[in-house]
Amino acid sequence: MPRFDKNNIKEMKAFLYNSCVHDAKLENVVYKCGEDTIKIELFNPIFNVKIDLTFHNIGIALAIKGKAHGSRETIISLTAEEDFSYLQNYLPNHSEGIEDSLYLLFQMFSGDELHIVSREVSVEIIK
Numbered sequence: 253m254p255r256f257d258k259n260n261i262k263e264m265k266a267f268l269y270n271s272c273v274h275d276a277k278l279e280n281v282v283y284k285c286g287e288d289t290i291k292i293e294l295f296n297p298i299f300n301v302k303i304d305l306t307f308h309n310i311g312i313a314l315a316i317k318g319k320a321h322g323s324r325e326t327i328i329s330l331t332a333e334e335d336f337s338y339l340q341n342y343l344p345n346h347s348e349g350i351e352d353s354l355y356l357l358f359q360m361f362s363g364d365e366l367h368i369v370s371r372e373v374s375v376e377i378i379k
Contacts, residue, residue: 318363
């Protein structure tokens with residue numbers, strides 16, 4: 253199971269680019285407070301692939317509701333961001349030290365966004 257952190261963000265970007273995340277459906281989100289993890293379960297019905305992302309040592313988890321009329325479950329984009337300025341402006345009191353973390357941004361067809369900053373993410377793909 254691949255694991256990514258800030259030091260291998262280029263590999264994370266390549267992995268996401270070559271994955272089946274686009275058009276995947278967000279099936280489940282589980283936050284385990286005691287373990288400091290968020291697990292996001294995705295399923296792409298086009299390729300019949302399940303993708304589980306587990307975020308370890310969470311710094312920020314932010315959900316923003318969109319205003320479009322598209323699907324709230326279907327992912328249009330998942331990117332590893334290197335520019336933290338949006339979060340630093342949006343959450344100035346909670347952004348200290350996040351530059352040493354991974355910042356993944358999920359965007360849905362509805363315009364919904366899910367921003368997750370964590371020290372590490374592990375990915376499991378089940379075909």
